[in-house]
Amino acid sequence: MTKISFYVLTFNSEMYIESILNKIQHIADEILIIDSGSTDKTKEIVSTFANTAFIFNKFEDFKQQRIFAEKSCKFDMILFLDSDEEPNDELINSIKHLKSTGFVYDAYRIKRLWNVLKKDVHSIYPICSPDYPIRLYNRKSCNFNDSPLCHEQVSGYSSEGIISGHIKHITFENFKTLKRKLKLYTNLAANDLILKNKKPSNLKIVFNPIGAFIKWYVFKSGFKDGIVGVQLGVYAYLYTLKKYNKAQKFLNQH
Template sequence: MDRISAVVITKNEARNIERCLRSLAGVVDEVVVVDDLSTDDTAAIAERLGARVIRQPWLGFGPQKNLGNAAASHRYVLSLDADEALDDTLRDAIRAARDGGLAGVYAVSRLNSYNGRFIRHGLEYPDRKVRLFPRDAATWDASPVHEGLVLPDGLPVARLPGHLLHYTYLRLEDTVVKANRYSTLAARELFERGRRVSLAKIAFAPLFTFFRAYVLRRGFLDGIHGLALACLHANSTLLKYAKLRELQREAAAPR
C-alpha cells in the first residue's frame, strides 16, 4: 500500500483549516502545512490536528507548494488549499487508489461554492485539477496567479470520482477584492510575456467571457448565482486587459 503526504499552503486560514484537515483524516499518512506567517490561529489549529507546520514567508503560489512537496516524507503528494476539503466519495476513491497501488497522476473535479451554494455550471465546473501525484515527477510552476503543475509527457492521468469542495466566494465583497488582486497579477504576467492588447479586445473580450460562462457553459442553470458569476468573470476579464493596456502606456511613455 502506498503512503500519501498532504501538502496545504496557508495564510490566515483559521476559519477554513480545520475543515480541510479533518477531511484528510484516514486518507493520508502525513499532513504538511506551509504557513505564510499567519497572524491568526491557523498554525495552532493545524498543529493541534496533527499537521507538521513549516513557517515560511511568502515565496509565491508555486514555490510555496514546491517547498511543501520537498518536505513531504512520502512518494505521493495530495495538494490542497486551505479552503478546500474532500467529500466522502473522493475520500473513498483516494483510499481505494492508495490500497490498490498508485500509478501516474490523479485528477479531481473541484466543486466551487459561491455565497453558500455549490455551482455546477458555468466556468466553475467541473474545474478539473491534478492534485495527487508522485512528488519526484511533478513541479508547480512560478506563475504569479493560477499556478500550474508541470508533468512529464506520457504520464497517465486517472480521474477520481467525487469532488474537491472549494469553499470560496463567501461574499460579493470578497470576490471583488480577489478579482482586483488576481487581475493585477495576470496583467503583469501577460506584459512580461510580451502580450499586448488592443482597445477592441478590451471592449469585446468581457462580452465573450460573459456569453461563454452564462450561455455556452449553461451558467443560467445556477439561477441568480450563475448570472452573478458570469458578470464577475466578465469584469475580471475587463480588469485584466485594461490593466495590461495601462502597463503598455506606462512602458511607452517618455522618460
C-alpha cells in the same frame, strides 16, 4: 503501502481547515500547512493536529508557493487541496485503497464541485462545474515549473487517472471575499501576460470583457444559477477587464 505527503496553502483559513484536516489525517503520512501570514485562528487550529507542520512562506504567487510546498514534502506522492476544498468520505476511502494497492499513474484527477456565494453553480470564470483538476501526483514526473502564476496547473505527467469521490470547493462566501480575490487574481493574471510580453490591444480591452460575460453567463450556463449567475457573469467581465488594463498599464510604462 505507499506513503503520501499532503499540503495545503493557507491564509486566514480558519473556516474550513479543521474540517479538511479531520479527514486528511486518515490518509496522509505527513501534513504540511504552508501559510503566508494568517492573522486568524489558522495556526491555533493546526496545532491541535498530530504529524502536522505549520510553515510560513512569504507569498509571491501561487506557482512559487506550490513549488516551495512540493520541495518541503518528504514523500514523492503528493496530495494537495485548497484551503476551501472539502473532500468527501468516498474520496478519502478511494485514496486509502490506492495507498494499499499502489499508484499506477503519474497524476490523478479528482472531481470538483463549485459552491459560490453559498450556492452550487454551473460555472465560475474560468472554470465549469464540475471540473477535474489534478490533486495527487508523483513529483518524480510532475511539477509546477511550467505553470502560470494564477490558476496553476501540474505538468510533465505521461499518464493520469481519476479517483472516485469528489471535493467541494466553497469559495467567495461573500462579496468582500470576492472583491479581495478579484484584485489578487487579476494582479497575477496580468503578471502572466507581462511575463509573456503580451500587450493587450485597445480592442481586446473593450470587447473581450463583454465576450467573457456572454460566454460565462450564456454559453457556460451561468443563467441557470439565478442572481448568482448574473453576479458571476459580471465577475467574468471585471476579471477580464482588470487583467488587461493592469497588463497594458505596466507595459506602457516600460
